[in-house]
Amino acid sequence: MTRRVLVVEDDLTIADSVAARLRAEGFEVDLAHDGPSAVTRARDVRPDLVVLDVMLPGFDGLEVCRRIQAEQAVPVLMLTARGDETDLLVGLAVGADDYLTKPFSIRELAARVHALLRRVERAASAAASRITLADLEIDLAERRVTRGGAEAHLTPTEFELLVHLAERPRAVQSRERLLSEVWGWADGTGTRTVDSHIKALRRKLGTDLIRTVHGIGYALEVPR
Known part of the structure; x- marks a missing residue:
């Protein structure tokens, strides 16, 4: 079964690069570029995983994560340019499952996505x-x-x-x-x-x- 990933990133270059790599890995990919559209898109497509930037227009990724998790239990890989450990811990506290700090390797991101989904599948089986x-x-x-x-x-x-x-x-x-x-x-x-x-x-x-x-x-x- 093809897995669906929602990529939420306001930097279009990064968003397109991430989407291209994940599509090459066999995923269906949806894109959102701000907080409100991310919540709406997650509600509409019910993704299997969300790749979520912290810094977004509208409202930030922490609020996006909080709202998505209130409606559906979905694994979230958070992307952040911040080096402050407090910000990373806040992300985990609101429902993120893993995080990558920018700049990151697209290859590593894809590996993290696969690992998160394997964990969910192991628990389900x-x-x-x-x-x-x-x-x-x-x-x-x-x-x-x-x-x-x-x-x-x-x-x-x-x-x-x-x-x-x-x-x-x-x-x-x-x-x-x-x-x-x-x-x-x-x-x-x-x-x-x-x-x-x-x-x-x-x-x-x-x-x-x-x-x-x-x-x-x-x-x-x-x-x-």
Whole structure:
């Protein structure tokens, strides 16, 4: 099945280069060049993945990401010219799954797109259909999460991270292992990415669910 990617970039040269490479990789590509049209386009075409620039006219990519994720769980690869780590963490907090800092290699961008989609597909093809831990229920087939009967809307990467922890309740997972097994990053860099996604899970599911093991990583506590 052909995957559809929405590229949101106001620099037409970059947008055309990214679109050309992704089309050469076999993707269908839609383009948007400002915040409002990006949200509308995402609603209309229901992309499998969004490549999203932070700096956009209308409103910025952070707001675009926030609005898209409120309507559909879709993996987002964020592009930023900023070097400030705070801006990158904000992007992850509003639902981005990965990011590239400009200038970037078009080849690396294509590789990141493939990696993000593989993560989503692996989760969708999981053998078990449901994980239940007390009042926490994870439906793997429908990619739904509820706690205490209330549904939590997770991004694709938040969902995969939760599943990875829930499959090994109480077992401590190092940040480096989580980066390798959830994100596919083998070099162990980017541990702040893990921390940001853990904060998002706590915000959506409760602060008592995931325990921090200082200097090592995280463990999912079985809810009481």
